[in-house]
Amino acid sequence: MKTPFIYRRPIRWGDTDAARIVFTAHYFDICMEAIESFFHEILELDWFAMTCKQSTGTPFVHAEVDFHTPLTPRDVLNIRVDIEHQGNSSLSLILYGNREVEGVAAFTGRFTCSFSDLNNLKSIPIPSDIRQRITCYQQQSSKLISG
Amino acid sequence: MKTPFIYRRPIRWGDTDAARIVFTAHYFDICMEAIESFFHEILELDWFAMTCKQSTGTPFVHAEVDFHTPLTPRDVLNIRVDIEHQGNSSLSLILYGNREVEGVAAFTGRFTCSFSDLNNLKSIPIPSDIRQRITCYQQQSSKLISG
């Protein structure tokens, strides 16, 4: 388990708008890419397989981004994904998006999802194997910070 | 000036993902459509003309959505746009997204933008004609609520 998890994402032409910076809404597409990768690599959880085979999912109940500095296609983002809180069904993540060059803070994101039965969209407890991986990632991350 | 401003938006096939509900990131595209319409119709401000002719813009410094209930292509959204706060340069909006049928609350969004010189991305005071329209809309909205 590599800690911290960093998702590397070059900014592309298609991310921009007529102000020649990344369009507000596209930050959320980029964050969802980072979170999908975090789920896959750290929690070993494939959203698509989970949805199609087990009819369970992790619909988001909250998503927010604070934008610190604008981004253009010359930039590459390094997005660090941290766990803010693990509830019974819910998982809250913090995303730190930094420009690769000089490490300038570009944005901070906060996203909360809720493990759910997709048939009735009722929340379910986080499965125990996923919970263990979340806890493990939290412990390794806290060592990094305190160490 | 029609108060409150409501942006009507049918949910479309292209808004969905494999969980058969609207994809998290697409809510922000939808909210930006609603805000663009609010700026155009209520504040009489055209983002594109403003960007190209005056090199001023309203980049967003914060965007968030709380998701209350999932949406599918059978739904039509009515999105009410309210002003939460008017600062020197910044404008904070609240968006209430309700399903047209039965008026079920679908999401609440909070978006803050900052009037800016796009050449150096420094904030500028909200132009006085825009400020007047914002104040007028706030006053009419408060009458609606108190009345």
Add this chain to the structure above:
Amino acid sequence: MKTPFIYRRPIRWGDTDAARIVFTAHYFDICMEAIESFFHEILELDWFAMTCKQSTGTPFVHAEVDFHTPLTPRDVLNIRVDIEHQGNSSLSLILYGNREVEGVAAFTGRFTCSFSDLNNLKSIPIPSDIRQRITCYQQQSSKLISG
């Protein structure tokens, strides 16, 4: 059945890219909106219900656009949808995108979909009630042109 079917679509800020015109890929989102509306209003066919309830769909086998003139957020598109060809399983559409002001031709699109069983993605014959509506629309359109 209103003939010809016209989908009206204002160009928005979020459609643009850093060249300050509509981004190439976004034309296809716009065309898919127009086609979804055509299916719904003319063929009385709801992609979402069809997918979820009958597990049948109309995946596209071909999509193309010729771009005649660039578009910006000041423009409103009127997109006419015509039927080019009806096969056993396949349906080919032509889309004529014109600027509302002065009617300047903005793009021509050609899209072919294939009615399919989504369980095995094998093509199925176009259902007879849909076929009748397609034929009816073709007949009314040809009268318009010849008349």
Add this chain to the structure above:
Amino acid sequence: MKTPFIYRRPIRWGDTDAARIVFTAHYFDICMEAIESFFHEILELDWFAMTCKQSTGTPFVHAEVDFHTPLTPRDVLNIRVDIEHQGNSSLSLILYGNREVEGVAAFTGRFTCSFSDLNNLKSIPIPSDIRQRITCYQQQSSKLISG
């Protein structure tokens, strides 16, 4: 100059729609990513810098995709970009999208852009240094095929 140029692209959750396959319009976003990378790595041409500094661009005059087999988030695409034709101002590319596993053909794309002055959107001749790189890539590609 690595020949052929291959753009590797994992399919993501956000690419899908309610039919649980990649949404038609999203193929064009994916193709534009591949073409942007081809321009950057092979033609040494940065769309964003070109647009902002020289006010020249390569707006697309044609874009099409033939879809051979559906894609899901389990798939990784390898997209090969070949030059179909080099005109005075125009450049036509063919994109072969294959699934990484077993190399199954997923789609074929054909895209034509026109080097243009963005101030008046009139076409300009392909700059000579770019033309040389295009010709070089064509020659190396043809050796690959004939060899």
